[in-house]
Amino acid sequence: MMTTNIAESINSCLLAIRKLPITSIAEFIQDLLQRWFHDRQINAREMPTFLTHDANAHIKQKILPSQRCEIHPIDFHRFKVDDKWNEAIVDLEQRSSSCRE
Known part of the structure; x- marks a missing residue:
């Protein structure tokens, strides 16, 4: 679940794993961020211009x-x-x- 605030997004994803050992939490965070950045990169590559969808709509x-x-x-x-x-x-x-x- 993504919100506009990165801290809120990470906190909401970490609720279920708070009781795990710190190494497991660190691995989970690394995987989570890797997935998020990969998804954003895929979305960026699919854009027809260098601008975001909101910037294109504004123009x-x-x-x-x-x-x-x-x-x-x-x-x-x-x-x-x-x-x-x-x-x-x-x-x-x-x-x-x-x-x-």
């Missing part, structure tokens, strides 16, 4: 509104950005936007 949530924008170049560094409600001038060279004024 996708931010990208969706930008897909409704129309971008019109003014010159090499400046662009006019239109969506249904707003219009802004974005200057990539100055790292500024008229919507943030």
Whole structure:
């Protein structure tokens, strides 16, 4: 059983073996941590990107509104950005936007 706090997770797993000798407890903890790290490594390898699932979801949530924008170049560094409600001038060279004024 995994919780967000590693100490709570280990304590909950050690409840059943507290009466065993210390060497058995140490072996159990080593096996437990080895299993946890192996499972996490397998999960990490299955991820399509270097980001976690939560980070990917956060980025996708931010990208969706930008897909409704129309971008019109003014010159090499400046662009006019239109969506249904707003219009802004974005200057990539100055790292500024008229919507943030």
